[in-house]
Structure formats: structure tokens, C-alpha cells
Amino acid sequence: xxxxxxxxxxxxxxxxxxxxxxxxxxxxxxxxxxxxxxxxxxxxxxxxxxxxxxxxxxxxxxxxxxxxxxxxxxxxxxxxxxxxxxxxxxxxxxxxxxxxxxxxxxxxxxxxxxxxxxxxxxxxxxxxxxxxxxxxxxxxxxxxxxxxxxxxxxxxxxxxxxxxxxxxxxxxxxxxxxxxxxxxxxxxxxxxxxxxxxxxxxxxxxxxxxxxxxxxxxxxxxxxxxxxxxxxxxxxxxxxxxxxxxxxxxxxxxxxxxxxxxxxxxxxxxxxxxxxxxxxxxxxxxxxxxxxxxxxxxxxxxxxxxxxxxxxxxxxxxxxxxxxxxxxxxxxxxxxxxxxxxxxxxxxxxxxxxxxxxxxxxxxxxxxxxxxxxxxxxxxxxxxxxxxxxxxxxxxxxxxxxxxxxxxxxxxxxxxxxxxxxxxxxxxxxxxxxxxxxxxxxxxxxxxxxxxxxx
Ligand code: NDP
Ligand code: 2IT
Numbered sequence: 001x002x003x004x005x006x007x008x009x010x011x012x013x014x015x016x017x018x019x020x021x022x023x024x025x026x027x028x029x030x031x032x033x034x035x036x037x038x039x040x041x042x043x044x045x046x047x048x049x050x051x052x053x054x055x056x057x058x059x060x061x062x063x064x065x066x067x068x069x070x071x072x073x074x075x076x077x078x079x080x081x082x083x084x085x086x087x088x089x090x091x092x093x094x095x096x097x098x099x100x101x102x103x104x105x106x107x108x109x110x111x112x113x114x115x116x117x118x119x120x121x122x123x124x125x126x127x128x129x130x131x132x133x134x135x136x137x138x139x140x141x142x143x144x145x146x147x148x149x150x151x152x153x154x155x156x157x158x159x160x161x162x163x164x165x166x167x168x169x170x171x172x173x174x175x176x177x178x179x180x181x182x183x184x185x186x187x188x189x190x191x192x193x194x195x196x197x198x199x200x201x202x203x204x205x206x207x208x209x210x211x212x213x214x215x216x217x218x219x220x221x222x223x224x225x226x227x228x229x230x231x232x233x234x235x236x237x238x239x240x241x242x243x244x245x246x247x248x249x250x251x252x253x254x255x256x257x258x259x260x261x262x263x264x265x266x267x268x269x270x271x272x273x274x275x276x277x278x279x280x281x282x283x284x285x286x287x288x289x290x291x292x293x294x295x296x297x298x299x300x301x302x303x304x305x306x307x308x309x310x311x312x313x314x315x316x317x318x319x320x321x322x323x324x325x326x327x328x329x330x331x332x333x334x335x336x337x338x339x340x341x342x343x344x345x346x347x348x349x350x351x352x353x354x355x356x357x358x359x360x361x362x363x364x365x366x367x368x369x370x371x372x373x374x375x376x377x378x379x380x381x382x383x384x385x386x387x388x389x390x391x392x393x394x395x396x397x398x399x400x401x402x403x404x405x406x407x408x409x410x411x412x413x414x415x416x417x418x419x420x421x422x423x424x425x426x427x428x429x430x431x432x433x434x435x436x437x438x439x440x441x442x443x444x445x446x447x448x449x450x451x452x453x454x455x
Contacts, residue, residue, distance in 0.1 A: 001045050002038040005030050012053055019102035025109040026053055032438040048446050051455070055108075057081040058101065061151040063129060065143045077148050079127035079155055080104050082112065085448040085455060087121030088159055090193075090387065092166030094128035095144075095173070104128060107166075110355075114381040116441040117416045120388035125161060127152070133168045145176035152177075153184050156191060158395070164193040164387050171196060190394025193387035202390035204405040210245025210328070211406065212382020213353045214253070215413040217324060220349055220372055223421070224430050229253070233322050235310040235347075237261045238329030239281055239292050242353040242380070246326050247278050258317065259310035261329060262292045266309055268316040269295075269302035311338040314345055321346035328353035339365035352376035363434075372430075378416050378437040385412045 012026055030049075037043045063075040078101065081089050091111040094104070104126045111124035131144055155161060165174055174194045181191050195201035204211070221227040232255040236243050239260040247257050257273040259266055260281060269277070277299055284294050296304045303316045311334065313322065322345040327333055331354065334342070339362035342350065350366060351374040352358065358366070358373075366373040389408055393399055400408075416437075423443070424436020449455055 003034045003049060005034050008034070008049060019105060021102045021106035022109065025106040029109070029438050032435045033442050036439050036442065043446055046450060048449065051449065052083065052445070055080050055082045055105070056084065059155060060101070063131070063144065063147050063151065065147040067140055068137055075129050075131040075144070077127070077129045077151060078104050079125065079152065080108050081125045081161065082108055082123070083445070083449070084123050085445055085452060086116065087123050089125035089161040090115055090122035090384065091125045091164065093163045093169045094126070094166040095131045095133050095168035096128070097130050097132040099128045099130045110377055111384070112445070113377040113437055113441045114384050116444045117378060117419060117437060118381050118385040118388055118412050119415050120385065120412070122384070122388050127163060128166065133173070141173060142176045145173055146180045149177050149180035150184065153181050158189045158191055162191060162193060162391055164384070190391055193390040195390070200390070200394050202386055202393055202405055203400070203402040204409060205386050205390065206241060207245045207248070208382040208386035208409055209242045209353060209380050210247070211249050212385065212409055212413045213242070213246050213326060213351055213379050214249035215410050216374060216379045216417060217349060217351050219414055219417040220351070220374065223417070224372060225348065231256065232324055233258060233320065235259045235313060235322055235325045237310045237327050237333060238354065240285060243328035244278065244282055246328050246353055247273060251275050251278060259313060260292060261310055262290070265291065265293045265304050265306055266312070267292055267295050267302050267304045268313055269299065270317045271301050309333065309338060311341045311345070314341065323348055325350045326353055327357035329357065330354055331356040332359050334358045334362045336361035336365060338362065343369045343371065347371060350374070351379045353380050355380065374433045375437060378420055378433055381416055382409055382413060385409060
């Protein structure tokens with residue numbers, strides 16, 4: 001029996017009627033996967049899709065805690081485990097007021113792609129809470145994390161489920177969660193990743209996403225464009241973690257970074273953001289003098305503009321042709337009119353560092369204009385990949401050097417490229433990376449499920 005997309009979606013909608021984000025994620029993926037199943041007998045009549053969209057377990061729990069004014073607060077905690085066919089559950093915890101079951105199921109769905117594509121034995125899960133860490137004191141964050149872990153610990157083990165961070169959960173929160181777990185179980189294990197270096201964290205963790213993104217772009221240049229790698233002009237958005245380390249790698253390769261931005265300002269520097277200038281930007285962030293416009297006080301040749309994006313470059317630096325755009329700031333930062341501007345700038349490759357930075361309309365423009373487009377689910381997998389490497393180091397009770405982790409990250413990004421190449425070949429494009437990533441994920445998970453029976 002083959003699948004019909006419309007009929008299958010109706011079934012999923014009936015069972016998840018109040019979960020728009022999850023339904024959107026499923027629909028997007030079915031576009032590539034259903035034709036693939038319909039062409040491959042091996043995957044037919046096994047209810048694979050029906051099983052893949054149904055979680056193994058959904059857990060929701062109460063998180064009571066006491067704020068600094070001695071008032072009792074109650075939040076909702078979640079943990080969604082979908083399928084453990086290829087390894088322990090692995091993924092981030094998000095603390096944000098928007099967190100609900102639909103958002104976590106959508107994020108899980110996307111996490112699965114990244115995890116499967118890394119080729120490491122990790123399956124996706126997502127967890128978190130509607131707790132809002134903004135404006136909370138350190139003490140309140142710690143109290144919340146401790147209460148959250150008092151429930152979460154029942155469900156996680158080093159070979160079962162290993163959380164990391166996501167929005168609202170960074171090194172500080174991971175430290176508090178780790179200590180509480182250790183106190184409850186009286187056991188020092190790699191139960192969380194993104195830990196501090198002092199207690200089992202991995203080197204290259206902060207760099208992983210930005211570096212991994214640029215490693216992927218190198219593969220595209222080498223294999224698709226057969227390019228000489230000289231003097232590439234690059235637009236980068238954002239100026240925090242992902243953007244800074246993407247810029248660092250780009251500069252190391254001798255390419256030219258022309259822009260960086262924050263949520264209010266963009267700087268356009270026709271004399272390039274070199275190593276020294278990037279250090280200045282890093283320092284701005286570290287000192288909490290965090291507006292990118294401070295740059296202009298030091299580097300007077302640059303232009304800074306409010307409410308503009310790197311993709312507006314042609315308005316400020318004429319006679320320039322861009323080779324590569326790396327959106328590293330936020331979701332939906334490239335809408336259709338931005339995509340048109342990118343086309344005009346001459347861009348040849350768009351590779352995503354942020355989660356979901358291009359809208360569907362923008363992606364259609366890339367396709368129409370034959371721009372090589374690498375979606376985030378393939379190009380920002382460096383993040384969770386280094387989490388996987390942290391788990392390995394923890395089980396070995398050993399720490400690899402920076403060089404060793406970096407080398408492994410590079411190999412993983414090359415492997416993701418190869419998987420997209422195998423499954424994403426397309427008549428109009430040399431490689432359709434969206435299709436490639438979707439099918440590579442499906443094949444890996446479906447084969448593992450088929451081998452393990454009715455799971
Ligand atoms: P941040 O969220 O701290 O950085 C975001 C950067 O983008 C900041 O410079 C921020 O500026 C800027 N920004 C935010 N909103 C806008 C906007 N509307 N327009 C322009 N710039 C904006 O963290 P990260 O660097 O860690 O994350 C960036 C993206 O990458 C996110 O989508 C994240 O989910 C994704 N990601 C991050 C990974 C990681 O390893 N950290 C891994 C994989 C994906 P401002 O200071 O003004 O807020
Ligand atoms: O979206 C992501 O890849 C993450 N939040 C990272 C998850 C992890 O386990 O490192």
C-alpha cells in the first residue's frame with residue numbers, strides 16, 4: 001500500500017488537532033518522504049509513518065518553586081520521547097513562556113533530523129518548561145532548576161536520555177540541573193551535555209555550530225562549484241555565539257566578512273571584519289556593552305544602519321558581488337523581499353546557522369534562482385554533534401584535545417554533506433539539500449525500526 005499525502009495528513013490532524021507547529025513540521029517532511037516510500041517497496045505496508053509521528057511517551061509534570069518574595073510559583077514541565085530506535089534520546093531543554101506540547105513536538109521532529117544526520121547513535125527528544133528565565137535572579141533560576149530536576153531525574157539515565165540546553169538553558173542552568181541530579185542519584189555521570197569544562201564538558205562546544213556551518217560550505221564549494229576558495233565575500237547576520245564562530249572560521253580561511261548585526265543594527269564594513277575587529281565584537285558582548293553599533297566608534301570606515309539587515313548590502317556598498325550568506329541570528333530573518341535582495345547581490349550559496357531563518361517564500365525564491373540552499377537541519381547539526389562527542393568522552397572518562405574534537409566535527413559535517421548528496425540528487429539542482437536531509441533521516445530511522453520489529 002502506498003501513501004497519499006492528503007489522507008495521511010488528515011489522520012495526523014485528527015489526532016493532534018490543537019498542535020499547529022507540529023502539524024506544519026510533519027507536512028513539510030511528508031513532501032519528500034511520501035514519494036520516496038511510494039517508490040520503495042521495502043518501506044511500504046509497515047505503518048512506518050504512523051509509528052514515526054506517534055511519541056513513545058509524553059510526560060508533563062508540575063514544577064513548584066519559591067520566588068525571592070517567598071511566593072509559590074507553579075510552572076509546567078515537559079518531556080517528550082518519540083522513538084529510541086537509533087540510540088538514547090538526545091536533545092535540548094527549552095525554558096521559555098511559549099513552550100507547550102505542540103512546540104516541543106515540532107522541535108523534537110526537527111531534532112530527529114539533526115541527530116540522525118550526525119551519524120552518531122542518538123535519537124531526538126525535547127523537553128522544557130513554560131518558565132521564563134528573563135529577569136529572574138540567580139537564586140530563582142537555581143530554585144526552579146532544582147525543582148524541575150526533582151521530577152525529571154526519574155526519566156533520565158546516561159544510556160536512556162541525555163538532555164542539553166536550548167533557548168533559556170545555557171551553562172548556568174546546566175550546572176544547577178547537573179548538581180541536583182548528582183545529589184538525588186549520588187552519582188557523577190554524563191547525564192547532561194553542555195557541561196562546564198571543569199565537570200565533564202567538551203572542548204569546541206561553543207565553536208561547534210559556527211565552525212560546522214563553514215565546514216559544510218567548504219564541501220559545497222569543493223564538490224559542487226569546484227571553486228578555488230579564494231577571496232569569498234560573505235554576509236553574516238547576528239553577532240553572538242553562532243555568528244562569531246562562523247566569522248572566526250571564515251576569516252581563518254582568508255575570506256571576507258562584510259556584515260554582522262544584532263536585533264537593532266547592522267554594520268557594513270567594506271574594509272572587511274578581520275580578526276582584530278572580530279575580537280573587538282567578542283569583547284563587546286563579553287563586557288555586556290552589547291550593541292553592535294559600538295563598532296563604528298572604533299572602525300570609522302564602516303557604515304551602521306538601524307532596522308536594516310545584512311541582505312540590504314547593495315544599498316550601502318555598491319559594486320560588490322556576494323558569494324555566500326550565512327544567516328546566524330534568528331528564525332524567519334529572511335523573508336521573500338530579503339531573498340530577492342540576496343539574489344541581486346549575486347549570492348551563490350545560502351547556508352543556515354540559525355534555526356529556521358528563511359521563510360518558505362524565501363526558499364522558493366532560492367529554488368527558482370538556482371541558488372544553492374543548505375537548510376539548518378543539515379548545516380547547524382554541529383551543535384548536537386559535539387554534544388554526542390561529549391557523551392562519548394564522558395563514557396570513556398576521558399577528554400579529547402581541541403584538535404581532536406574539531407577533526408571529528410569536520411568529519412561529521414562532511415558525512416552530512418555526503419548523505420544529502422546521496423539522497424538529494426535532483427534534475428534542476430545539482431543537490432536538493434532539503435530533500436537529501438529529509439530522506440537520509442528517514443532511511444536511517446526506518447531501517448533501524450524495521451530491524452527491531454514492531455517498535
Ligand atoms: P543568540 O540568540 O544569543 O544570538 C542571536 C543573535 O542574533 C544576537 O546577536 C541577536 O542580537 C541577533 N538577533 C536576534 N534577533 C534578531 C533579529 N530579529 N534580527 C537581527 N538579529 C537578531 O544565540 P545563538 O548565536 O546561540 O543562536 C543564534 C541562532 O542559531 C538561533 O536561531 C539558535 O536557535 C540557533 N542555533 C544556535 C546554536 C548554538 O550552538 N548556540 C546551535 C544551533 C542553532 P541581540 O543581541 O540584539 O538580541
Ligand atoms: O537544537 C539543538 O540541536 C539543541 N538544542 C542541542 C541539543 C543537544 O543535545 O546538544
